[in-house]
Amino acid sequence: MPDFAATxxxxxxxxxxxxxxxLAKANEIGVKISLCVVDASGQTLAFIMMDGARFFSGRTTTKKAITSASQRLPTGYAPEENVLSMQIRMDGDFTNVPGGFPIIVDGQVIGGVAAGGAQLEEDVIVAKAALAAITTS
Amino acid sequence: MPDFAATxxxxxxxxxxxxxxxLAKANEIGVKISLCVVDASGQTLAFIMMDGARFFSGRTTTKKAITSASQRLPTGYAPEENVLSMQIRMDGDFTNVPGGFPIIVDGQVIGGVAAGGAQLEEDVIVAKAALAAITTS
Amino acid sequence: MPDFAATxxxxxxxxxxxxxxxLAKANEIGVKISLCVVDASGQTLAFIMMDGARFFSGRTTTKKAITSASQRLPTGYAPEENVLSMQIRMDGDFTNVPGGFPIIVDGQVIGGVAAGGAQLEEDVIVAKAALAAITTS
Amino acid sequence: MPDFAATxxxxxxxxxxxxxxxLAKANEIGVKISLCVVDASGQTLAFIMMDGARFFSGRTTTKKAITSASQRLPTGYAPEENVLSMQIRMDGDFTNVPGGFPIIVDGQVIGGVAAGGAQLEEDVIVAKAALAAITTS
Incomplete structure (x- = not known):
């Protein structure tokens, strides 16, 4: 077995x-959001909070990005009856609110990106626009 | 786009x-409460706990003020089935208990004020009296 | 006395x-750094960690920005013999390492910006370049 | 032996x-400070941060009040060579910076009051003015 795997x-x-x-998409649809990018270990690489955003959105958005990076799925996949228990088991960092997406390169999850602070559908639109800005073939 | 926004x-x-x-309103209606004022980022600017108040009220009242400053709404707006999950997502600082109000000046939320420790209706009466003491055209 | 002050x-x-x-300045001088912008109360507004930066730099850079926002001075002003005690008194958020600058508009400190992770002189150069990108007459 | 002692x-x-x-004294001498009152157990009873004060002063001032309430002395009494160790042993709450005073009634310490954020001599002047506002014969 090899000692290391390319990533x-x-x-x-x-x-x-x-x-x-x-930010461009948020301005286009007229919402005030936070955005967060994390690496494969959930560490914050980039963050911005829009002028006028609810400041709690900084925390909730970061958790969306962390959850997608760990779970390798867009946030929102868990059955609702499991959510509270999962939140506690994952030390409060797990979230089931849509708006977080894994960043996948060559079939591997190498991080997560998320938007938060607006309506769920709007958060998803903004996060997808952020993800679409990079090439993740 | 401007670098700074007036507030x-x-x-x-x-x-x-x-x-x-x-405090005057609390004395008038005969309740023992805590009061808290926070700035636009949730930082405590002023606090008082009445003689005879339950000391947990210091914590719960501060969270009401922080929640109103972040969410730009009086506390108590969330559907009850979402509250526990929101509390965890917002690191324990979110509260859905009435008694917190945003401080709005020129259409912008610049902080929050809250009362806590009595019955909910009483907390609301006291917090509204506190808010009414300032001019927030 | 006025209830509110313009800022x-x-x-x-x-x-x-x-x-x-x-980032442009860091690339120009060939260093790997983190950058952080905070508001007047020390809340993070924006953050980026360069590819290749030491990940502790995320924490130390954020503390530089918070310290400048609170103390209204570039970081590094304190006599060295006071620093450890100040760090404890300010709950670990104070830092005396150069590279943090207050953001001053109309004579008021409205936030802080900092760079960290390279040599001190390099951090200062990068943070100054970041600050110079905005108009703070 | 009695079960309870009057206080x-x-x-x-x-x-x-x-x-x-x-606040009146701070305005008179032209400084921007935080003020804190704690009870005999170090719990915050009242707090205010002046507009324009360094926000770290909220933390350092509260620690001054706590230290005076616990140690039953004005802050600043410890030999400098002991301070760092004392800060750590007291979980970061001890401070040796002047500006905190015990509140003494009938020979008993029933709390502490402190000012912080200006020069040490100014902090002391403001805290003494606060203490002088109450009758502690």
Whole structure:
């Protein structure tokens, strides 16, 4: 068995593209959100809170990005009856609120990106716009 | 796009007026409460706990003020089935108990004020009296 | 006495300009850093960690920005013999390492910006470049 | 031996008098400070941060009041070589910076009051003015 496996990491150029694309989409649809990019270990790589956003959105958005990076799924997948227990088991970092997406490169999850602070559908639109700014073939 | 947006901050004169008006109303209706004023980012600007108040009220009242400052709404707006999950997502600082109000000046939320420790209706009466002590056209 | 005092807050456009200018300068001088922008109460508004940066730099840089926002001075002003005691008194958020600057508009501190993770002189150069990207007459 | 000992507690009327007197003195000498009143157990009873004060002063001032209530002395009494160790042993709540005073009634310490955020001599002047607002014969 090999000692190491090839992977990729998110550059800050990619992070800046995601922030900029997310902000552009948020402005276009007229919402005030926070955006967060985390790496494969859930560590914050980039963050922005829009002027006028609810400041709790900084925390909830970061948790969406962390959840997607760990669980390798868009947030919102869990059956509702499991959510509270999962939140506690994952030390409060798990969230089931849509708006977080894994960043997948060559079939591997290398991080997560999320938007939060608006309506759920709007958060999803903004996060998808951020994700679309990078090439994740 | 502008680098800065005009806003206001709460002076300590305003904070003292809110504490005094809240205490006067609490004495008038015969309740023992805590009062808290926070700024637009949730930082405590002023606090008082009445002689005879339950000391947990210091914590719960501060959370009401923080929640109103972040969410830009009086506390108590969330559907009850969402509350536990929201409390965890917002690191324990969110509360859905009435008695917190945003402080709005020129259409912008610049902080929050809250009362806690009595019955909910009484907390609301006291917090509204505190808010009414300042001019928030 | 007035209830409110006029001030400004940092828009996300300004935050993005600071991140971009700091990254450009870091690339120019060949260093890997983190950048952080906080508001007048020390709340994080924007953050980026460069690909290749030491990940502790995320924490130390945020503390530089918070310290400058609170103390209204560039970081590094304290006599060295006072620093450890100040760090404890300020709950670990105070830092005396250069690289943090207050953001001053109309004579008022409305936030802080900082760079960290390289040599001190390099951190200062990058943070100054970030600050210079916005108009703070 | 009796089961209980007679003592006094600080009313909110007394706390408000101390806040008001401290603010008046701070305005008179032209400084921006935080003020804190704690009870005999170190619990915060009243707090105010002046508009324009360094926000770290909220933390450092509260620690001054707690230290005086516990140690039954004005802050600043410890030999400098002992301070760091004492800060750590007391979980970061001990401070040796002047500006905190015990509140003594009938020979018993029933709380503490402190000012912080200006020069040490100014903090002491403001805290003494706050203390002088109540009768502690």
């Amino acid at each position: 990729h990491r998110i550059t800050h150029e990619a992070s800046m593209k995601m922030l900029a694309a997310g | 206001h901050r709460i002076t300590h004169e305003a904070s003292m007026k809110m504490l005094a008006a809240g | 400004h807050r940092i828009t996300h456009e300004a935050s993005m300009k600071m991140l971009a200018a700091g | 006094h507690r600080i009313t909110h009327e007394a706390s408000m008098k101390m806040l008001a007197a401290g």
